[in-house]
Amino acid sequence: MVLSTLADGLARSLETVTDTVTAPFSDPVIRLGVTGLSRAGKTVFITSLVANLMDRGRMPQLVPAANGAIRSAYLQPQPDDTIPRFPFEDHLAKLTAPQPSWPEGTRRISELRLSLRVQPTGFLAGVTGPRTVHIDIVDYPGEWLLDLGLLEKSYAEWSHETLARMEGRSVALAARDAIHSAKGAEPHDEPTAGALAASFTAYLNAARKEGFSDLSPGRFLLPGDLEGSPVLTFAPLPEIDRAPRGSLYREFERRFESYKNKIVKPFFKDHFARIDRQIVLVDVLGAIHNGPRAVEDLRTAMADILAAFRPGRNAWLTRLLGGKRVDKILFAATKADHLHHSQHAKLTAITQALLREAKDRADFAGAHTSAMSIAALRTTTEDSVQHDGATIDVVRGQLLSDGRQAAFYPGALPDDPAHLLAPARAGDEKWLDADYSVMNFAPAPLTLRPGDGPPHIRMDRVAQFLLGDRL
Numbered sequence: 001m002v003l004s005t006l007a008d009g010l011a012r013s014l015e016t017v018t019d020t021v022t023a024p025f026s027d028p029v030i031r032l033g034v035t036g037l038s039r040a041g042k043t044v045f046i047t048s049l050v051a052n053l054m055d056r057g058r059m060p061q062l063v064p065a066a067n068g069a070i071r072s073a074y075l076q077p078q079p080d081d082t083i084p085r086f087p088f089e090d091h092l093a094k095l096t097a098p099q100p101s102w103p104e105g106t107r108r109i110s111e112l113r114l115s116l117r118v119q120p121t122g123f124l125a126g127v128t129g130p131r132t133v134h135i136d137i138v139d140y141p142g143e144w145l146l147d148l149g150l151l152e153k154s155y156a157e158w159s160h161e162t163l164a165r166m167e168g169r170s171v172a173l174a175a176r177d178a179i180h181s182a183k184g185a186e187p188h189d190e191p192t193a194g195a196l197a198a199s200f201t202a203y204l205n206a207a208r209k210e211g212f213s214d215l216s217p218g219r220f221l222l223p224g225d226l227e228g229s230p231v232l233t234f235a236p237l238p239e240i241d242r243a244p245r246g247s248l249y250r251e252f253e254r255r256f257e258s259y260k261n262k263i264v265k266p267f268f269k270d271h272f273a274r275i276d277r278q279i280v281l282v283d284v285l286g287a288i289h290n291g292p293r294a295v296e297d298l299r300t301a302m303a304d305i306l307a308a309f310r311p312g313r314n315a316w317l318t319r320l321l322g323g324k325r326v327d328k329i330l331f332a333a334t335k336a337d338h339l340h341h342s343q344h345a346k347l348t349a350i351t352q353a354l355l356r357e358a359k360d361r362a363d364f365a366g367a368h369t370s371a372m373s374i375a376a377l378r379t380t381t382e383d384s385v386q387h388d389g390a391t392i393d394v395v396r397g398q399l400l401s402d403g404r405q406a407a408f409y410p411g412a413l414p415d416d417p418a419h420l421l422a423p424a425r426a427g428d429e430k431w432l433d434a435d436y437s438v439m440n441f442a443p444a445p446l447t448l449r450p451g452d453g454p455p456h457i458r459m460d461r462v463a464q465f466l467l468g469d470r471l
């Protein structure tokens, strides 16, 4: 008994070195950040991860699941009272209903606490009882990370850069006219401010549809509860030297500062700075399907997003983090169930090449990174069909559009990622010698055996990379 208490205390004091603990004797917590651009697959990913950690029958590559160290898994109230809870049960119910459906788009941050009872294996196996490890999963839009760049800019600098970018874009025409005819030195009045902000926001939304990614301030696109509030009611204006007090320019300048202080900084302080492990979901197949420009845009957006994982570039963030950093980052190409497994390695190689620049810098900052091709929810089965005397590897699934069963071949990904990335960098309109398609499959109706979570591709490897060493 005494020995066990002692050993337990020892184990815990060791943990405090590596784990996020709030008090000396509290249970270890792993804070897992899940991010990605809109539609990357965050909601489906979290739902599947949690379901497969609760029912571990399909998790052979997660070592502590396979060797029985994880005794049980259960949901608990999350530690942060003011963040919406991730509605896991609703999402799982929809995905596993007799007529399954995909979740709605998410517009805000959310959190879920999954707790695992783990019996330590290894040298403490005999002397300690099971312990509890909490996994706090935080779902946040990747677009929010893009706002980090605003912190070191003044309103005048941001306006200057934003207006310059708008120059070359046809979708910016209306907003540009509105901004250039605005009278920044005249007294601020709210209808004028509101109309300018609306026009600028409409431009940002249109630019996103066109596939542009440098769309700060990120919260203008995903306003949530802040819609219509002053902090989201401003727009860039050409610089005015010594704008009078009470002028439109001065008010927009004040609101820009307020956006930085009341939206950007709290997000980084309250959420980002506390993350231990991060997964970045990337819809690489979707971008390839949309053509070279979409691939290039994805590449630059990911580089900007990952700048947040390179503190040092931003003095404020460096101070805030104080040496703490995310120690593992996983880049996952999602929806890999659109591809026969014989092409998964190529998809992973393309993902790696796409993120090379950004990843190298994150590596430089000391984080351990990896890339994988995954499907959080497998909607297809594999098959081979004969076509013109050749055998091609296809996937079969149910089409979302009309419910038909279809065999699908998305095109052959190149062995050398440069065959895609070079034309993307060169700004080509179309892929030269190939066409890639994606299909929207419906989630397949499931009959799960007891103990099995929803079918997936490599979610067990994902869990092993992100959590395995801490369980």
Ligand SMILES: Nc1nc2c(ncn2[C@@H]2O[C@H](COP(=O)(O)OP(=O)(O)OP(=O)(O)O)[C@@H](O)[C@H]2O)c(=O)[nH]1
Pocket: 036, 037, 038, 039, 040, 041, 042, 043, 044, 045, 102, 103, 104, 105, 106, 107, 141, 334, 335, 336, 337, 338, 374, 375, 376, 377, 378, 379, 440, 441
């Ligand atoms: N085939 C397949 N499709 C997937 C998978 N995961 C996501 N999808 C598709 O991608 C869409 C977006 O997935 P979500 O999980 O809602 O993406 P999100 O990142 O949460 O999107 P937002 O909340 O809008 O930012 C889904 O509606 C599905 O059509 C998967 O594992 N396999």
Ligand SMILES: [Mg+2]
Pocket: 042, 043, 044, 104, 105, 106
């Ligand atoms: Mg979502």
